[in-house]
Every structure is written in C-alpha cells, then in structure tokens.
Amino acid sequence: MMTRRKQLSEAMKASIRDAAAALFAEKGYPSVTMREIAKAAGCSHTAIYLYYNSKEELLQQIAIPSLLQLEQRLLELRGRREAVPEDRLLAVCEQYVVFCLTSGSLQTVLFMSGSVRVDDPSPELEVNVIRIRLFTHISQMLHETVTGASEAPDRESAAAIDNGRMLFYYLQGFISTYTGHLEPTAELLERTLPILRQGILTLVRGMKQN
Amino acid sequence: MMTRRKQLSEAMKASIRDAAAALFAEKGYPSVTMREIAKAAGCSHTAIYLYYNSKEELLQQIAIPSLLQLEQRLLELRGRREAVPEDRLLAVCEQYVVFCLTSGSLQTVLFMSGSVRVDDPSPELEVNVIRIRLFTHISQMLHETVTGASEAPDRESAAAIDNGRMLFYYLQGFISTYTGHLEPTAELLERTLPILRQGILTLVRGMKQN
C-alpha cells in the first residue's frame, strides 16, 4: 500500500507549504531563506527541493490558492446588490489592497516581477491569468459605478478599459508605496485607508464628468 | 601637497561612481554585483569600500545629483507662467514619470526601498529629503491647478496634502507598473503617456468638485 510513507510525505509537503506561507507573509518573499523555511517546517533545506523545484515555484504554489480565495471574496462583495455601486466598488478595492499589503509583499512581488501587461492576451503564468481576471472584475464594477449601468458592457469600450487602467494605477501606487514598510499593517491601514477611499471617489467623480 | 596621490584617488572614486551608474541604469540595482562594478571601474571589489560604505550608499551617492537635476527641470517647468496651470502640472508629472522610468529602476528602487513616509518630519537619507521636496513641488502645483490660486497656500491645508498624496499614488502606480518591463522605454511611453495624462486630468477634475 505504501500508505504510511505517502502520508508522511504529504504531511511534510504541507508543512513546508504552510511554513513558507507564514514566513512569506510575515517577512516578505525576498527576506525569507530556504533554510529558514526548512527549520520552521522541521526538515533540512534540501528536502524542500524534493517537493518544489525552486523558491520561485514554491511562491507560486502558495500564491495561487490565496489569489483564488481573494477572487471569491471580490465576487461575493460584487454580488451584494443591496449596496450602492459606489460602496461595492470601495469595498472591493479595499479588499484587494488589504490583501496585497497583508500578504507581506508576497503578491506584490508576484505582480511586479511578472512584467506582464494587464491586457496581455496570452500570459504564461497562471498567477497572471488570475490577476487579469481580478483586473476585469474591478474594471467592470468601476464601469457600472461610473455609467450607472447595472450590467457590464457587452463590448468593452475603450473608455471603460482606460478607466480601469487609471484605477489600477492608483491602487498599485498605493500598494507599492506601503509595501515593505516596517509599520504594523493594521496601524498602517487605519491611517491610510481613508485616503485610499477618498482617492477612488475622486477618480470616479472625475470619470463621471465625461 | 599630496596632490598626485589625491588626484589618483579622486579619479578612482569617480571611475567607480561612473561604472556603477552605468551598470545600475543598464541592469537595475539588485542585479549588479560589487565585483562587477569593480571590474568595470578597474579595481578590486574591496577598493569600493574605501570610498563608499556599502552598496546602498553607493546607490544614494549616484542618485542624488540626477535627482537634483530633475528638481531643477521641474522648477523650470513650474515657472513657465505663460502656460495654464493644468498644462504645467501635466508637464511636470510627465517629466517626473519619464525620469523614473528612463533611469532604469534606479530611482524606483530608491523610492521603494526608502520606506520613508512622504510626510516624515526627520528623514535621515538625503535622497528622501529631495524626494519630499519633489512631492511638495508637485503638490503645490496641483493645489494651484485645483483651486485656481496662483500662489501656494501659506499654511498647507490638510485637503491640499491629501490631494497631493492621491496624485502621488497614481504616479507611483504608473511607474511601478512599467518598471522592469522589457519593452523599449520610448515605445512604452508613446503607448502609455496619453493614459497617464488622462488619469491626471480625471483626478484634477474630481478634486475640483470638492
């Protein structure tokens, strides 16, 4: 059966994954060493390479599930039709930003290093596929908020895409400004989230005037 | 006099500075090694530490002059009173963004890694002092554009600062999105500068409505 062996092996792999996820979130991807992960997972650093081919692949494997989880949360927020579009957009943007900041430069590193255009038709990394979907969700919500239409445009107008890009630049700037700060994230968010919201509303106000 | 010795020494220091500047601009700060710089400068990698305490300090020393040059260009653009405030603001923002993108992740690394708040009252690194001045210049121009006042507010209102932050997030997002892209910078700028301008104008429009 080989069951006990496989079981232990699976447990080791999971232990490595969890330890790495916690460390990446806590200290940021570049600052975490393979030996550190190994110690936290209870194995030698070479054992990690039995399950993951490289540090980068380990990051990807960890990032994908939590990215999908983020997407689910965004979709759930988007579906709350009892709230006005503006509030839904704010909630979604906030969720996105908080996610990027609390995952301790994990996602940011991913997004930065990808060097993939958000409108790239054939991205190679799965993480970028998900990212583009996130961009689409937020863009469509923005379009609804700006035009007042309750549905996404059947054919994505150029203006809608441009508006989405502007909002994304803004969010990305907010995130990259505060990524890697030493200040505790909770404190940081309390201090800066009002400005984030204000900026989004300012952008939306400006877009509505077109 | 010790002149000949000092002369050679100065030449060495300059050689290191120039070699490092070229390499940083070409390959990006993290990818350049001290040994690489040393080889290009014609010395041993340990010699670099006679003139600069660390790789980070070397980067700072290189960055400061070009940052000051950027500041001069911004001030010059700001002083062109024959143009409407909106156009001056656009020109300054564009200059700032182009500078960051064309210096090949040099300045961006600086700004990112500094982890210094733009409103930090006592920044330790000189590069951050300059950065905060740049922020102030652009913020004041933004304030003039939004309020129509021809002079900066004597006492910086909280609203003016918040508006400045929003614009800076936007610019920073634009920059960080396209930093490290493989696409030639000129081509990239031609494709993306219109959206940059449009976003700035959208923000300004939204701010005017307050």
Next chain:
DNA sequence: CGTCACAGTAACCATCGGTTATTCTGTGAC
C-alpha cells in the same frame, strides 16, 4: 635615504539558492 600614511588587495567570512552523493528507513516478497 628612511619612514610613515594610505591606496589597494588577497584571503577570508557568513550566507544565499541550488546540486549531488550518501545514508537511513519503511515496505513487500520470500
């Protein structure tokens, strides 16, 4: 000419991500 300060370096250190040769250990067949 001797000596002294200092530019410059070779050898070294700890650490990194990653590879390889080896050891250890459950498992299944006899």
Next chain:
DNA sequence: GTCACAGAATAACCGATGGTTACTGTGACG
C-alpha cells in the same frame, strides 16, 4: 523473521553574493 529495494531525507558541497581584515606596495616628505 529477514532481506533487498525504493524512495525520503540529509550532509557535504558548489559558485555566488555583500562585506571585513590583515597585509602589501608605493608615493610623499623630513
């Protein structure tokens, strides 16, 4: 029970990094 084998895990190692230290070589100057 025991023996051979597959595969999990590791110790030792590799080349590289940023940085330190103990030393050398050479201009400057009394």
